[in-house]
Amino acid sequence: MATKTKKTEKHVLNVRKGDNVKVIKGKDSGKEGKVLRTIPETERVVVEKINIMKKTMRPTQANPQGGISSIEAPLHASNVMLVCPHCKKPTRVAHRIDDAGKKHRACKKCGKDID
Numbered sequence: 001m002a003t004k005t006k007k008t009e010k011h012v013l014n015v016r017k018g019d020n021v022k023v024i025k026g027k028d029s030g031k032e033g034k035v036l037r038t039i040p041e042t043e044r045v046v047v048e049k050i051n052i053m054k055k056t057m058r059p060t061q062a063n064p065q066g067g068i069s070s071i072e073a074p075l076h077a078s079n080v081m082l083v084c085p086h087c088k089k090p091t092r093v094a095h096r097i098d099d100a101g102k103k104h105r106a107c108k109k110c111g112k113d114i115d
Contacts, residue, residue, distance in 0.1 A: 011040045011043050012040070013038055013043065014082060014093040015077060015080060015082050016035065017035055018034065019034070019082055019083075020033070020083040020085070021035055021045070021080040021090075023080055024081050024090070028051055034047065034048045043077045046073075049072070052071070053070070053072075055069055082105075084109060084114065085114065086107065086110055087109055091107045093106070093107075093114070094107070096113070
């Protein structure tokens with residue numbers, strides 16, 4: 001019997017670590033935050049102070065008391081929109097290629113480069 005292997009596709013996300021994003025769907029819709037990390041394999045992003053979940057921590061040597069801690073859970077990348085650093089509005093991302101052949105992200109609303 002042949003075993004199935006899971007293919008890992010490379011997903012390109014429009015947001016990167018350090019970008020400011022606005023949540024457009026879910027329980028935290030309307031809030032803005034900074035992207036702490038991206039998970040391209042599952043198309044998810046972790047946003048600062050958004051989608052807070054409680055996690056019970058087992059007592060360890062580092063944390064002898066244990067207890068309940070709050071962590072940011074990942075959101076799907078389609079539920080956030082990039083906030084343009086120039087016009088301060090949530091926008092879709094355009095991709096432009098400059099004369100040197102480098103690819104840049106640009107704001108769809110004001111047209112300026114994001115990186």
